Amino acid sequence: MTKKIAVIHDLSGFGRCSLTAAISVISAMGVQPCPLPTAILTAQTGYPSYYCDDYTDKMDIFRREWEKLGARFDGIYTGFLAGEKQIGKVFGFLDTFYMEDTFLLVDPVMGDNGARFDIFSDEFQSRMKELVFRADIVTPNLTELCLLAGEDCRRAGADVSGDREKIIKEAASMARELISRGPEEVIVTGIRFTDEESGTACMGNLIVTEKNSVLSARPFVGESFSGTGDLFASAVAGGKARGDALEDTVKIAGEMIEKAMRSSVENKVPRNDGADYEQFLWMLTRRN
Template identity: 35%
Template sequence: MISAPKTVLCIHDLPGFGRASLSVILPVLSALGVQPVALPTAVLSTHTGGLGTPARLSNPGYGPAALAHYKRLGIRFDCIYSGYLADAGQAHLVQQALELWPDALAIVDPVLGDHGKLYSGLSDDMIPAMRGLCARAGLILPNPTEAALLLGDVPSASPSLEIVAQQAARLTTLCPQVVVTGVPAGQRSIACVGAQRDGGGFVSRSSFIPRLYHGTGDIFGAVVAGKMMQGNVTEAAVQTAAAFVIECIRATPEGADERLGVWLERALPLLNSDREGPLSPVRRGYPE
């Protein structure tokens, strides 16, 4: 008997142009053999990172109505993966999903800020809203700025690996598993710092490529969710996700507009061909 694919409810924004959020999360999960179900928190003409003011579709009644429909259909979600929220009130939408499917693995990317500051357009009330969601999650994926904001610390634009490791351990009082992503680890490497409430933890280092593309965090989180649905432990899922993001960057020609995201289309087949464990971080050739 063939087992049905695992199903992930993805609560993120949907940009029409620009590789970010649901536009990259859905193909990544599908390539990993997982069925994604999109629940947009906002529908935008583009993502919000440097492409002007996007057109926005807003219907606050859609999300709760969609969840009720899924429940009536008897859909079983194995994972609920949330990210960008348009406002603090949308935290209630994620909470509603977690209440309807309490057995699902809850992964929260607490999208709050980066480079030592809160994202423009987000108000301070988003911090306690995200903190409340993190308290109900099984795994959270903050960057160093978000880790500090969740803890009530003053965020730094360039925190040390040691400080981040301490913050990750402190965050386990909020959520049992924490992975702080995008941590500076010297001039040539970047790290993910994992911590668990039982005292376990890890540091996973990757090569640092000095190019900043929108949407790479969404790709990372989607690979983590997909790999965990395949049965991988958190550390292995993180290693594969970091290696795949590197491949996505390498697949993108230098000089390409960083606002538009990585050229995911070139790298996506690697997720299907990774049969023997984490993607190798060695350079692969891509057609010009």
Template identity: 30%
Template structure:
């Protein structure tokens, strides 16, 4: 009998403080009616954008976890990956997709860069390996910076228009994934997400209010809500719409209540909205 609660393997770090990766994926997926199975790539006391951090790389435990799951006949309905601790971990994610992802939905957030720069812990090897990982995905969610890095294009936010975004999405699709959902598309007055279907060459734009603040973890919140919506049977455009509105509303709520973005978005207050969307 089909499980009414979809099971999503979520491969990303567990940062105790800062509301990103697993600490947002788990509650958001749960609220949206899925079981989120954590596969922690690293344990951190807080995410990397704080002035200090402690990190324990979990790589050596990942294969034994998969071996055990296989012996116990554990299966998943979807695999979703996010922030990874090292380029080597990309091989482990690809292995997880090969072992547990046959005929399952694969969603990859190639989290590695923002505002025109790679995160300080990465170098070009991460970009090269990430290109290999996205080839295994059905849906990828790069931000505009990550899209530029993945394609080896210059980061030129000032020259962005719809034709250029369409071209970038098409080129990303040619690397493997059917759908490209590009977040953080540069725009002066709106928060813009591009939703591209490579099979039909169709580009749709989802716009929400741009709140004049910079927050971390927005991509992770977006991808978690996107995955939750897809697992409920919403199509890609509907899911991107739900994810964009949920994330923007969480930015807005945090800005209007506590004002500080330091410890992430107060998305907990909005989780009930996702539960109402369960089909």
């Protein structure tokens, strides 16, 4: 029987992110995504103009109707949540659908480049920590990891290229602080550094468990695009549902996203439009 993942995320008409990314990636991996929208947007919020229809009050309708159907999920994956009220709705969803054989992946969207996003409050941050502590897998970027670990997130915005070992050590230490409170695996995304031998700028994802840490890195293409974090977290969720080894999933996802970003740079795709990933989805069908 096809594996199923409930995907709790927003849907943006433009921007190649959120549910658009999750549905295509998870489907390509042979897993059924079951979307529960937290909001419907004409375009992701990086665009100069967009309309947002908040779905907070509709989230319980999805939960109740799916419960009537006797729905069961192999995984639950949460992405962008617009406020603490939506996090409360997610807890209600977990009370209904999180079973012994269900995994919970939380992508704790809160900030980037050393700063928390302006739309989020201290209360939201506190509630997000509670959700993270219930998760099995968490995929924060370095800024979000600092916020979750109670550290000054401005340090994540500092230039750390060239001090690879220091940042890995510090990131692993903060990740294990989270692991001590609940999650089994933390993947710290978007770690940038310069390879000391080649001088190549790199970007990596650090897999951290209670006892081990493994960095999977690729050359940095020099640009950033909307939705790459969503592509990555979606691939991790799909791989988990398929039963793939986490290191294999992270490696393949990194390769796919790198190719998509290189194609986008070559074709001068605007950052807000998101990485040109569709032509590389076939890579995620591979299983080692």
